[in-house]
Amino acid sequence: MAKPTTTTDQNVTVEDLKAQLDTLRKDIADLGKTVGTYGRESAEGARTRARSEAERLRATGERQAREMQGYAEDLSHTAAEQIRQQPLAAMGVAAGLGFLAGMLTRR
Secondary structure (H helix, E strand, O other), X not given: OOOOOOOOOOOOOHHHHHHHHHHHHHHHHHXXXXXXXXXXXXXXXXXXXXXXXXXXHHHHHHHHHHHHHHHHHHHHHHHHXXXXXXXXXXXXXXXXXXXXHHHHHHO
């Protein structure tokens, strides 16, 4: 049968215990530093990812705003052209919309 690999030394001195406690304290301090470093690196990575995503969203928003502005300008030109081609019909539509708006706001 195999013997246990641990030994029970009855001759452990106070100095040995102090040395082991000092080693344990140093290991705990090193672990704290490692955890702190990991936390700082994780926070910096999160900030970098957040900045990148914000920049991407800003660029997307600007692109969509330019597209909407172009669309609105196209509609404006189309409406102006229709008014030039059919001024009486445009006046009738404008009068009808004005009357409808007046009815809705009166109530």
